[in-house]
Each structure stands twice: as C-alpha cells, then as structure tokens.
Amino acid sequence: MTVRRMEKVRERDAGFEPDDRWYNLRVTPSCPPDKNLHIRTGIVNPSGRWGVIVQDDFIPDIVCDFENVDETQMSLNFTNADYYLGIILCYAGDWAAYRTLGAAYEEPIFDNVIGNEVATAAGAEAEIDAFLNGNTQWYYYRVPLWGIVLKNDGNTGIDYAILPVDAVNRGRSYLYRDARSRGGIFP
C-alpha cells in the first residue's frame, strides 16, 4: 500500500468516526489489576417518561472500590471458595438523580444487579447474559454500566474476598461485557 493510498483511506475513514458519546461511562480496570474499577465521565438522562423530570446530568470520572460496602452495597462475602459471582455494575438512581438538583447524595453510589455464586466463569457469564436478554425487570432507577464476573480469592466468610479485576478472563475477576443503556434511569 502506498503512502498516498493510506492517507486517502484514513481521510475516508475519518468521516465514520463515532462521537465521544461512545466512550461515556466506559469501565476499565486498574493497571496492574486491583479491586478498583475506573468509570469514565459521561452524560446520563435521569428523565422521567411522564415528564416530571426532564434533565441530563454530567457524571464525573468515578472509581468503584469493591472494598467499600458503603459505595457498592456489596460485602462480597463468599460461601464457596473460588466460586464466581456475575454482576451488572450500575449507578444508583438516587445518586444520579439528586446530582441534577444540586444536592449532595454521596452514598451509595452503586446499586448493582447481583447473580448467584456459581462454580464456573461460564456459569456467571450465562447469568449476566440472561439478565441482558429480558430476564427480570431489573432495569429501573439505575444506570447500567458493565457486566463483571467476580472470582473469590479462596477465602470464605470474609468480606471483599475477590481476586483483582482484569480486562479479560485471565483466571481472576474480569470485565465481561458492556451493559450501558442509552436510556434514562426511569423507564
């Protein structure tokens, strides 16, 4: 491929570049992986379909610390060693909604959709897949972000007993799939 042709291809491709909305509320792990996740800034729409509230809200960069039960409402205390737990990480409705009114509504930041402890990563992924295929009406007053598989670190009966969260499944906890909604927190 010649330089001129490559330049032409790039000029043509530039017309198809998505806007930055695609990166809104994107979730990434720490590097090296730990028990924190980094959620990129973005716009959410806490608008009610009945017209009581019609607003957009700007959410700043947020770090989700899985060792803070006040923020996540999850103690992550496993009954079975080395088991997996599938969750959909979601911003809590109050936390998102009250921001638009200028109120300090600090905690809890997250209101997650939580599956069951299962023996395999595939089992946890299947639970997340089911949530994302019409199973249960969990999407209400939440901002869905990402499907995550958390793996127990071998300790049972202890809080926050998960392995660090990786970008893909390398035998630890990992980010499974995008679950962001384009809609608001009120269906």
Next chain:
Amino acid sequence: MSLDRLVRQQRKQSAFVPGADWYTLRVSPSCPPDKNLHVRGGRTYLGTNTGWVLYDDYEERAYTVPDLTANLADPDSVTATITFVNASYYQFFFLELRLPAIVEGPAESDWSFYLHGTGDEFATASAAEEWMDSYDFQHSSPWYHAGDGSAYPLCGLVLRNDGQVGVDGAILPVDLVNRGRSYIWPRDVRPRQDIYS
C-alpha cells in the same frame, strides 16, 4: 509522513476502534437488492406499558438482539400487508423492531418487526420522503403495535410499487439509495431512548 510512521500510527489507533455498540440495530439491504432487510444484532433496552396510562405499569428490559431479517412481503415478519391502489406509486414507512413475543429470554423466532405507515400513496419519491415531516404522518397512530409493547424505530423506507395493484407485497426490491426502486430513507432513525422515554 513516512510509510513506517503511518503504519505505526494506524496500529496505535486500532486499539481505540469502538466495538459493535454503534452498529447495533443498523439496517442494511440485501445484495443484490430484494424484499429482505438485514438488521444487525446487539444489546438494547426496550419498554412496554402494559397498563397504558399509569407509569407504574411501565416495564423496561435489557435485550441482546440476534441478527434478524425483515421480509417486507411477509406479514408475519413485519406485521403489515403492503398493497397499492396506484401502479408504480410510492408509500412511506418506518421499519420498527417490536418487543419480543416472549418477554423473558426470547429466541430469534420471537422477534418481529412493525411497518408504521399511513397507506397514503405518492406519485414521486420526493413526495413520499416529504410525508415523514407532515403533520398527518407525525400524528398517525399507532407507533406502538396494539397493546403488547412499544416499537423501536430503525430506519425509514420509501417503497415503490412494482406495477401490480391490489396485490399483497407488490413492491420493487429495496436498495440502499434511490436508484428507481424501493430504497432506505432516512438511513438511521434509531432513537437513543425508546419512544416512551
């Protein structure tokens, strides 16, 4: 700019190429064109108000939609029968995705489409396109289908009659742009939210 530098820059940028999210529920014609439209799958959130009035009755669920094909000549596929009174005239529709027949864990066969139109026929393609902006089209009902769920608009369609009147599904193949047959226009009317939000 040297070739090496361009190659390196492309490799670096490739790491930032967005995933399939942007392409979710995008509509493409067949090649060569026929009466089928192909809808790319992906994750979406669809809602229904089973109680019609009270917002408390509103349900919204997350779905992973499979790749689907809408057959415009098949009423089972698009929940509508297209028939013309005037030969070679045009009709304007929105192609919409319906809430699946089985709400929890639907299979591919549970998905179907809905053609939202008014039945008005136009002699020219431009008149059919202008119909989208008209008061009569914008206030036509239903945008929903019966009482069983909302419909999620995907694209507009200008369908041209193939010369046969009074015959179901008598349309010319659907092209990507207007080449004298039926065609997709506007290409993309996907909302960021469902139509009730």
